[in-house]
Amino acid sequence: MRILCFLLLTFCLLFSQIPPGxxxxxxxxxxxxxxxxxxxxxxxxxxxxxxxxxxxxAKCCMG
Known part of the structure; x- marks a missing residue:
């Protein structure tokens, strides 16, 4: 049970650091x-x- 909680905590912390964009x-x-x-x-x-x-x-210039 402790291992499951530890894996869940690691999973949540890992994916909370992903930037939104x-x-x-x-x-x-x-x-x-x-x-x-x-x-x-x-x-x-x-x-x-x-x-x-x-x-x-800045501006994107196209010719």
């Missing part, structure tokens, strides 16, 4: 994967803003 790609990864670049400054000439990068602190 696991399995989601970062916005930087999605931008680069689509062929864009992440810029903190305005997008270069002939490119347009297609999204964000770095948790909405």
């Amino acid at each position: 696991i399995g989601q790609r970062s916005d930087h990864y999605r931008c680069v994967h689509k062929g864009g670049t992440c810029n903190f400054s305005p997008c270069p000439l002939f490119q347009k803003v297609e999204g964000t990068c770095y948790n909405r602190r």
